[in-house]
Amino acid sequence: MNLKEFAKSIGMSQTTVSRALSGYPEVKAETRQRILKLSQELGYHPNRSAAGLATGRAGAVGIVLRESHGFDPNTTEFMAGLGSRLETRQIDILITVVEDREGELTAYQRLAASKRVDAVILHTPVVDDERMAFLKKLKMPFVLHGRGIDNGNFPWIDIDNFGAIYRATSYLIDIGHKRIGMINGSKGDVFAEHRDQGYRKALKERGLPFYEDMITHGAFIDDVGYRSMQDFLSLSEPPTAVLAGSMMTALGVMRAVRSAGLTLGRDISLIAHDDVFNYINADNMVPTVSTTRSSMREAGVRIGDILLQMLAGRDVSSHSEVWPVELVLRESTAPPAS
Amino acid sequence: MNLKEFAKSIGMSQTTVSRALSGYPEVKAETRQRILKLSQELGYHPNRSAAGLATGRAGAVGIVLRESHGFDPNTTEFMAGLGSRLETRQIDILITVVEDREGELTAYQRLAASKRVDAVILHTPVVDDERMAFLKKLKMPFVLHGRGIDNGNFPWIDIDNFGAIYRATSYLIDIGHKRIGMINGSKGDVFAEHRDQGYRKALKERGLPFYEDMITHGAFIDDVGYRSMQDFLSLSEPPTAVLAGSMMTALGVMRAVRSAGLTLGRDISLIAHDDVFNYINADNMVPTVSTTRSSMREAGVRIGDILLQMLAGRDVSSHSEVWPVELVLRESTAPPAS
DNA sequence: CTGAAAGCGCTTACAG
DNA sequence: CTGAAAGCGCTTACAG
Numbered sequence: 001m002n003l004k005e006f007a008k009s010i011g012m013s014q015t016t017v018s019r020a021l022s023g024y025p026e027v028k029a030e031t032r033q034r035i036l037k038l039s040q041e042l043g044y045h046p047n048r049s050a051a052g053l054a055t056g057r058a059g060a061v062g063i064v065l066r067e068s069h070g071f072d073p074n075t076t077e078f079m080a081g082l083g084s085r086l087e088t089r090q091i092d093i094l095i096t097v098v099e100d101r102e103g104e105l106t107a108y109q110r111l112a113a114s115k116r117v118d119a120v121i122l123h124t125p126v127v128d129d130e131r132m133a134f135l136k137k138l139k140m141p142f143v144l145h146g147r148g149i150d151n152g153n154f155p156w157i158d159i160d161n162f163g164a165i166y167r168a169t170s171y172l173i174d175i176g177h178k179r180i181g182m183i184n185g186s187k188g189d190v191f192a193e194h195r196d197q198g199y200r201k202a203l204k205e206r207g208l209p210f211y212e213d214m215i216t217h218g219a220f221i222d223d224v225g226y227r228s229m230q231d232f233l234s235l236s237e238p239p240t241a242v243l244a245g246s247m248m249t250a251l252g253v254m255r256a257v258r259s260a261g262l263t264l265g266r267d268i269s270l271i272a273h274d275d276v277f278n279y280i281n282a283d284n285m286v287p288t289v290s291t292t293r294s295s296m297r298e299a300g301v302r303i304g305d306i307l308l309q310m311l312a313g314r315d316v317s318s319h320s321e322v323w324p325v326e327l328v329l330r331e332s333t334a335p336p337a338s
Numbered sequence: 339m340n341l342k343e344f345a346k347s348i349g350m351s352q353t354t355v356s357r358a359l360s361g362y363p364e365v366k367a368e369t370r371q372r373i374l375k376l377s378q379e380l381g382y383h384p385n386r387s388a389a390g391l392a393t394g395r396a397g398a399v400g401i402v403l404r405e406s407h408g409f410d411p412n413t414t415e416f417m418a419g420l421g422s423r424l425e426t427r428q429i430d431i432l433i434t435v436v437e438d439r440e441g442e443l444t445a446y447q448r449l450a451a452s453k454r455v456d457a458v459i460l461h462t463p464v465v466d467d468e469r470m471a472f473l474k475k476l477k478m479p480f481v482l483h484g485r486g487i488d489n490g491n492f493p494w495i496d497i498d499n500f501g502a503i504y505r506a507t508s509y510l511i512d513i514g515h516k517r518i519g520m521i522n523g524s525k526g527d528v529f530a531e532h533r534d535q536g537y538r539k540a541l542k543e544r545g546l547p548f549y550e551d552m553i554t555h556g557a558f559i560d561d562v563g564y565r566s567m568q569d570f571l572s573l574s575e576p577p578t579a580v581l582a583g584s585m586m587t588a589l590g591v592m593r594a595v596r597s598a599g600l601t602l603g604r605d606i607s608l609i610a611h612d613d614v615f616n617y618i619n620a621d622n623m624v625p626t627v628s629t630t631r632s633s634m635r636e637a638g639v640r641i642g643d644i645l646l647q648m649l650a651g652r653d654v655s656s657h658s659e660v661w662p663v664e665l666v667l668r669e670s671t672a673p674p675a676s
Numbered sequence: 677c678t679g680a681a682a683g684c685g686c687t688t689a690c691a692g
Numbered sequence: 693c694t695g696a697a698a699g700c701g702c703t704t705a706c707a708g
Contacts, residue, residue: 001451015679015704046453048405048452048702049387054704055704076414092433097421097422168703279411280586301377362693
């Protein structure tokens with residue numbers, strides 16, 4: 001059923017029906033209600049391609065994911081939040097999977113030229129990120145989840161990675177730890193850079209030395225946590241506390257600690273960053289794990305908000321938010337064993 | 339730049355350019371090559387809405403995800419595989435997030451009526467699944483990941499859940515276990531039903547009783563594994579081996595075993611189902627965990643194949659595949675402690 | 677507040 | 693093998 005047929009079947013002109021469904025003010029409220037109800041009953045929905053062609057808007061936002069990256073649990077949580085927000089306006093999410101960074105740029109070019117999406121979401125910015133400039137040149141609107149080193153005229157939302165790790169490190173020092181290991185995200189990722197800085201600042205402020213061999217960088221997978229922790233434990237003077245960049249690396253740390261016959265929360269303290277997944281819960285670990293906590297899902301919801309404003313034509317180009325991160329203390333942190 | 343402008347700028351008619359880009363055989367190979375190269379250079383991509391309107395095809399496939407369900411790591415892995423396959427044909431994935439089952443049906447209706455996608459992917463079928471019949475009525479092509487109890491005339495791909503658990507259970511019995519716990523997926527999910535059946539058949543064949551209190555059903559989250567295992571351990575005669583439906587529940591089981599002061603692979607044996615994530619690896623656990631293994635990502639790739647065939651007009655309505663599941667034995671399984 | 681009609685940018689049957 | 697033109701189903705400026 002198309003507009004013509006639908007309009008005819010309810011005895012109205014195409015113009016009026018179209019305007020009623022799009023919520024234009026020219027239509028009498030009562031008329032709109034009736035048309036809305038009838039469209040529901042008869043199951044009429046405008047052909048999205050036709051509407052897109054006429055308006056120049058796609059009614060969808062894009063996310064480009066690299067196969068090797070971007071398919072971690074974080075992305076899923078983020079999309080759940082984003083989608084739940086966009087659903088209210090019937091904006092869909094278009095996923096494009098690419099192989100590498102170069103493929104990502106090509107994908108943006110195609111999405112822009114073919115007008116498949118009205119905006120895209122960028123995530124996991126790196127220190128020298130070319131994507132923001134690239135999208136600007138394409139005139140493709142975007143919101144960045146995370147932030148650049150150099151933030152031009154575009155909207156972004158990030159958590160306070162610096163503050164979170166600064167605070168966690170400071171806390172560990174304050175309860176007596178003098179050697180603190182750090183298992184961070186991949187080198188080059190802006191968030192990991194900020195966490196490094198928070199870590200170093202806390203050490204410096206409290207007059208503790210920075211040890212190169214007590215910091216590692218890598219993907220958020222359990223194996224990286226395990227190996228890093230094993231390396232730490234093999235040092236002549238191992239750390240007495242460790243910061244893990246994710247729950248996945250934290251699981252690896254816990255394993256390494258057990259394997260070494262040590263006890264977490266007694267011999268070794270741990271604070272992990274928790275993006276909040278329902279299937280892995282810091283409160284359910286043994287011992288329960290202290291975390292710096294920030295919900296990925298909520299970030300998705302908020303970025304959905306901003307996108308909707310963007311699509312409504314509002315100027316959000318200078319909008320940015322930095323979300324505070326909670327420090328949740330549980331059993332895995334304690335003063336060092338004398 | 340639109341077709342008209344692009345065609346003019348390279349001195350060809352719109353018809354020829356359009357046909358060349360769509361790979362129609364009427365265009366001389368040499369001409370097509372030239373046009374293809376020029377379109378790359380000038381960055382011309384057909385407006386997808388216009389193409390969709392003209393052809394009636396959207397160039398995208400849909401997945402509808404419920405907020406409370408479908409945002410687990412499995413879905414992510416599946417999409418990574420699916421997307422990598424569809425990318426080769428520049429077919430995008432349209433994600434629609436809904437609240438509940440009813441919202442899911444409404445979403446299909448909208449996707450069908452507005453011609454936003456050419457086909458959808460159904461996943462996690464339940465015993466009384468109304469979605470297949472619903473989509474047929476809408477004339478919306480689909481592929482089912484999993485299978486129905488009653489499989490009509492539609493394509494599906496599933497793993498051999500029955501066989502996997504039958505084999506794992508049989509193995510445990512063969513090495514001497516007489517009480518085997520089972521932490522299964524949610525009641526009502528077809529895959530969980532099949533696993534139940536495999537479990538029961540193995541017990542029955544070898545003359546072992548089925549104990550109601552040695553089987554639980556629930557979501558694939560660590561907490562479910564933990565609690566189920568604690569319940570098992572509080573039985574007057576606890577199981578000596580356990581099957582966990584996922585790596586997430588297996589983590590919970592491992593925790594409960596440790597909390598009870600027992601040792602996995604000695605006091606308690608464990609076999610977990612592993613959908614293969616790169617961030618949680620059965621080989622890296624302590625002890626390493628025996629698994630029934632099947633790659634979610636590969637399933638995504640294969641379903642992408644089938645969708646592409648579908649979009650190419652091939653009749654795949656009676657296509658189905660059941661994939662065998664590997665049993666990988668590691669340190670977590672051993673004969674019962676005397 | 678409502679309607680007739682132009683136009684969005686493609687694809688493809690038809691004619692050559 | 694190539695081209696002129698109709699038509700896909702909407703939206704929206706314009707006229708009333």
